[in-house]
Amino acid sequence: MTKGYLALILHAHLPYVRHPEHDEFLEEHWFFEAITETYIPLIQVFDQLLQDRVPFRISMAVSPSLANMLADPLLMQRYERRLNRLIELAGREVERTAWQPEFNRLALHYHWLFSRVRETFVDRCRRDLRFALRQIADTGALELMTCAATHGYLPLMNANRPAMRAQIQLAASEHERHFGRRPRGIWLPECAYEPGVDTLLAEAGIQFFVVDTHGLLHATPRPKYGIFAPIVCPSGVVAFGRDLESSKQVWSAKEGYPGDPIYRDFYRDIGWDLDYDYVAPYLPGDKQRTSIGIKYHRITGRTDHKEVYDPDRARRLAAEHAGHFMFDRERQVEHLRGLMDQEPIVVAPYDAELFGHWWHEGPQFLDFLLRKIAFDQESLETTTPIEYLERHPRIQEATPSTSSWGYLGFHEYWLNGDNDWVYPHLHRAAERMVNLAERYQYLGGEEGAGVPPLRVRALNQAARELLLAQHSDWAFIMKTGAMVEYANRRTWAHLSRFRRLAQDLEADRIDPAWLAEVESRDNIFPRIDYRIYSP
Amino acid sequence: MSKGPAPHSPRPGGRGKARSGAKRGRLPAAPPGEPEPPAAPSLAWAKWIDAIGEGDHEPEESLEQTAERLRAATEAAERARRARESTAQAAEDQPPTPSPTRRSRERIAVPPRHAPETVPGSWLTPVSEARSLGLGPTRPPKFTDAPLEPTLEPRPLSNVPPAPDRLRDEPLPDRYEDDRITLICRDPNWLHAYWDLNPASVSRARGLLDDAADHFVLRLHHFPALAGQASGQTDIEVNAAARNWYLHGGRPGHAFEIEIGLRAADGRFVPLARSNRVTAPLDRMSEVVDEKWRLLAEDAERMYTLSGGYSSRASASGELPELMTRRMDELMGSGVGASFGLWSASAPQPPGAGHPGFWFVLGTELIVYGATDPGATVTCQGRPVPLRPDGTFTLRFALPDGAQEIACRATSADRLEAISITPALTKTTTREEQSHRSSDE
Numbered sequence: 019m020t021k022g023y024l025a026l027i028l029h030a031h032l033p034y035v036r037h038p039e040h041d042e043f044l045e046e047h048w049f050f051e052a053i054t055e056t057y058i059p060l061i062q063v064f065d066q067l068l069q070d071r072v073p074f075r076i077s078m079a080v081s082p083s084l085a086n087m088l089a090d091p092l093l094m095q096r097y098e099r100r101l102n103r104l105i106e107l108a109g110r111e112v113e114r115t116a117w118q119p120e121f122n123r124l125a126l127h128y129h130w131l132f133s134r135v136r137e138t139f140v141d142r143c144r145r146d147l148r149f150a151l152r153q154i155a156d157t158g159a160l161e162l163m164t165c166a167a168t169h170g171y172l173p174l175m176n177a178n179r180p181a182m183r184a185q186i187q188l189a190a191s192e193h194e195r196h197f198g199r200r201p202r203g204i205w206l207p208e209c210a211y212e213p214g215v216d217t218l219l220a221e222a223g224i225q226f227f228v229v230d231t232h233g234l235l236h237a238t239p240r241p242k243y244g245i246f247a248p249i250v251c252p253s254g255v256v257a258f259g260r261d262l263e264s265s266k267q268v269w270s271a272k273e274g275y276p277g278d279p280i281y282r283d284f285y286r287d288i289g290w291d292l293d294y295d296y297v298a299p300y301l302p303g304d305k306q307r308t309s310i311g312i313k314y315h316r317i318t319g320r321t322d323h324k325e326v327y328d329p330d331r332a333r334r335l336a337a338e339h340a341g342h343f344m345f346d347r348e349r350q351v352e353h354l355r356g357l358m359d360q361e362p363i364v365v366a367p368y369d370a371e372l373f374g375h376w377w378h379e380g381p382q383f384l385d386f387l388l389r390k391i392a393f394d395q396e397s398l399e400t401t402t403p404i405e406y407l408e409r410h411p412r413i414q415e416a417t418p419s420t421s422s423w424g425y426l427g428f429h430e431y432w433l434n435g436d437n438d439w440v441y442p443h444l445h446r447a448a449e450r451m452v453n454l455a456e457r458y459q460y461l462g463g464e465e466g467a468g469v470p471p472l473r474v475r476a477l478n479q480a481a482r483e484l485l486l487a488q489h490s491d492w493a494f495i496m497k498t499g500a501m502v503e504y505a506n507r508r509t510w511a512h513l514s515r516f517r518r519l520a521q522d523l524e525a526d527r528i529d530p531a532w533l534a535e536v537e538s539r540d541n542i543f544p545r546i547d548y549r550i551y552s553p
Numbered sequence: 554m555s556k557g558p559a560p561h562s563p564r565p566g567g568r569g570k571a572r573s574g575a576k577r578g579r580l581p582a583a584p585p586g587e588p589e590p591p592a593a594p595s596l597a598w599a600k601w602i603d604a605i606g607e608g609d610h611e612p613e614e615s616l617e618q619t620a621e622r623l624r625a626a627t628e629a630a631e632r633a634r635r636a637r638e639s640t641a642q643a644a645e646d647q648p649p650t651p652s653p654t655r656r657s658r659e660r661i662a663v664p665p666r667h668a669p670e671t672v673p674g675s676w677l678t679p680v681s682e683a684r685s686l687g688l689g690p691t692r693p694p695k696f697t698d699a700p701l702e703p704t705l706e707p708r709p710l711s712n713v714p715p716a717p718d719r720l721r722d723e724p725l726p727d728r729y730e731d732d733r734i735t736l737i738c739r740d741p742n743w744l745h746a747y748w749d750l751n752p753a754s755v756s757r758a759r760g761l762l763d764d765a766a767d768h769f770v771l772r773l774h775h776f777p778a779l780a781g782q783a784s785g786q787t788d789i790e791v792n793a794a795a796r797n798w799y800l801h802g803g804r805p806g807h808a809f810e811i812e813i814g815l816r817a818a819d820g821r822f823v824p825l826a827r828s829n830r831v832t833a834p835l836d837r838m839s840e841v842v843d844e845k846w847r848l849l850a851e852d853a854e855r856m857y858t859l860s861g862g863y864s865s866r867a868s869a870s871g872e873l874p875e876l877m878t879r880r881m882d883e884l885m886g887s888g889v890g891a892s893f894g895l896w897s898a899s900a901p902q903p904p905g906a907g908h909p910g911f912w913f914v915l916g917t918e919l920i921v922y923g924a925t926d927p928g929a930t931v932t933c934q935g936r937p938v939p940l941r942p943d944g945t946f947t948l949r950f951a952l953p954d955g956a957q958e959i960a961c962r963a964t965s966a967d968r969l970e971a972i973s974i975t976p977a978l979t980k981t982t983t984r985e986e987q988s989h990r991s992s993d994e
Contacts, residue, residue: 114951115950115951116936116950117950174737177829231860232862234860235860240842240853243856244857245860245861246856261861292916357856419835419839420738427740428739428741429740430740433737433745438747438797442729443725510722514725517723535719
């Protein structure tokens with residue numbers, strides 16, 4: 019009989035990267051790689067589980083910025099072009115490795131893998147991943163959650179309530195646009211919470227969110243069950259706490275599964291390894307060397323010498339790790355059940371892109387794990403937070419503590435000498451947006467019909483520019499030290515465009531040609547209404 | 554991603570790197586004045602011709618069929634590539650338009666059409682000294698428009714110019730001068746303040762004080778979290794040029810406000826701006842117990858520990874709970890499970906580049922190419938070779954050590970004639986290492 023629950027939560031997000039002004043753009047490949055390596059393999063796993071009638075539950079947050087990229091015809095067309103190029107290159111690899119049987123086998127493997135991704139993309143998803151996700155969600159096995167509109171780091175918005183509210187309200191309406199229903203749960207960007215955020219969630223009709231371990235442990239008053247039961251904020255929104263142990267088994271650099279020597283190495287890639295002239299046609303953008311996505315080696319160990327990857331052996335290991343993970347969760351919930359007067363819930367959130375992109379065998383691990391939990395044991399059941407709440411409506415009231423899942427558990431990674439220059443600009447821009455919205459709020463009457471259309475467009479575009487500048491990813495990149503120039507430019511460009519829009523609105527001298535150009539570039543959230551910023 | 558001690562962190566300690574042994578990460582941002590590594594290059598590029606992969610494949614096929622199909626596809630791709638190259642070559646043959654910035658265009662992320670000269674002189678690359686101190690001001694970072702040195706010379710691809718940037722994004726204002734100070738709480742113990750003062754307001758304050766030895770001072774007020782605790786204030790002298798500061802609050806759970814002003818030698822203080830109020834989060838379990846839930850202290854401790862918390866000893870010593878520090882050191886990537894680290898914190902590098910010493914890698918490939926009557930059929934080592942329309946073909950093989958007999962055979966269209974050509978080769982590899990370094994180098 020069921021002793022406790024496991025709630026797996028995958029958080030899928032990428033910043034909005036779309037550059038129609040260039041024919042190819044390096045950073046768009048983040049998105050293409052994520053589709054090929056993570057999103058489509060996950061859809062394949064879920065589909066197969068459903069087809070095999072395996073009972074399972076999983077939650078997945080799709081950030082509105084990612085959903086907008088998935089909905090963008092230009093990006094999806096470019097994705098297909100990229101995928102075709104990958105299949106072509108894998109074919110050339112099959113020929114090139116004819117005298118190296120162990121590589122040849124892998125080249126065939128990649129060719130098969132990419133061709134299958136293409137099949138899923140074209141036939142199953144009809145070139146729209148949202149369609150497939152929505153179908154899977156409709157079965158009840160998958161709970162689709164949302165995230166703040168552009169992954170804005172809410173506790174660093176200087177308590178500007180309308181600006182924070184816009185991130186949440188827009189997330190809810192965008193989720194409905196893409197997936198057909200209002201979101202019931204949200205993944206807060208970087209798991210970053212501060213008291214008061216929950217009230218905004220309540221306003222948007224969102225019922226639950228997740229905080230990091232200490233955010234729940236340090237709640238006021240003391241939570242009785244630690245992180246093994248949710249708490250309900252005074253606003254009525256429920257907070258679940260991240261389980262450290264199950265996170266560590268997957269994430270830990272030392273003990274984590276993805277670091278096993280048998281698994282595929284992330285770093286070795288033919289984009290770096292092979293003759294430049296041969297790979298150059300397949301390198302994105304400016305043809306500088308980078309990863310292409312065909313990788314022939316396994317992690318092997320802490321050495322430069324890497325052995326050749328063996329997919330069958332790695333697959334067996336993924337099954338073994340899934341069994342290990344399940345066994346630990348069983349013992350965990352059995353132990354907890356003895357201490358608690360209700361079934362414990364273990365909440366295990368991960369970046370979706372971990373599975374497949376970073377950890378190549380991750381989707382297989384999930385597949386084995388969900389099958390094993392369904393058939394190989396009895397004390398553990400997978401669930402979604404919503405399903406758990408339906409079964410356990412009695413919840414302790416408490417307010418979580420400010421926290422994030424970043425370095426040291428708070429805001430330091432997004433606020434330090436590398437990126438603190440953005441906040442004076444971001445805060446003032448958000449205030450200015452709120453002022454603009456207030457100024458024009460009643461100008462057009464109830465429906466806004468009285469505001470001249472050009473101004474409405476400028477106001478909406480100003481909102482888009484602010485939101486794009488608020489991506490927490492820019493501050494994150496500035497801190498990591500790689501791709502910094504891109505993050506700087508994006509922050510600067512959006513703030514600058516916002517500034518010009520605000521000035522033009524205030525002076526009533528909007529340049530329609532310029533506005534049209536900005537609209538075509540930064541086209542996220544086509545149905546945005548600037549009045550979400552009304553105070 | 555390997556990292557040095559975290560800037561501004563009150564505790565030392567480097568970050569563990571990701572999985573494998575070699576150093577993969579980059580150092581934190583370059584020191585001021587040095588160009589950033591080439592980050593986001595892009596270049597307009599002739600349209601790719603999607604030669605293959607358009608058709609849906611039969612799900613079931615033998616390995617031989619797959620190989621066959623792939624060879625055909627490869628051939629088609631090769632044709633497409635050649636077509637592209639000849640187009641590009643034709644474009645190259647045109648007299649190039651005078652374009653003094655072409656080199657930099659090819660190397661820089663966004664074409665610097667938005668007038669680099671108008672880019673603000675002061676906002677991108679941050680300053681390192683404040684970072685290494687872990688507190689104190691950070692100067693507004695500088696925008697460097699120095700040419701970015703790519704790691705590899707990009708191939709000249711075409712003369713298609715980058716899309717002109719019609720947006721002409723303007724620089725951001727360097728200062729707002731709106732007499733404001735903003736306080737942000739970074740973690741239970743640390744605060745960050747930034748401010749922007751109007752010179753006129755500062756002059757007025759100076760006039761009021763009438764003291765040549767005045768100083769800018771941050772006055773941090775703290776307010777009790779619980780009744781019975783005292784409120785108070787601390788003054789911190791700051792450099793007149795500073796625009797922001799990291800401050801040690803050291804009072805988890807307390808609320809804070811900050812003022813900036815001028816202080817005379819005799820202690821008189823003229824405030825210039827006062828901030829919002831922030832509350833520092835707790836770094837331990839709350840003291841508040843909910844009577845309705847009948848929670849015993851030892852039960853609370855037990856659940857806390859089971860949840861991954863520390864021992865109660867750590868709490869008593871006032872340290873940040875062990876769970877936060879310990880796990881942050883162990884987890885991979887600098888962002889610790891934080892989104893997006895999977896891309897930005899883990900850039901692969903060429904094989905061997907992570908090697909601490911001198912290194913050298915070498916590979917060999919063999920090109921087999923030829924030509925015959927366009928209607929002929931050609932096999933190489935028994936496998937069919939796709940011909941280009943002009944009857945030429947190219948095969949490329951990774952060449953391992955050992956002997957290869959490359960039996961190639963062309964058969965005429967009417968199958969009445971055949972020619973076999975069989976190059977044979979043996980590849981051996983030797984490796985020798987020398988070092989003239991003395992051991993203490």
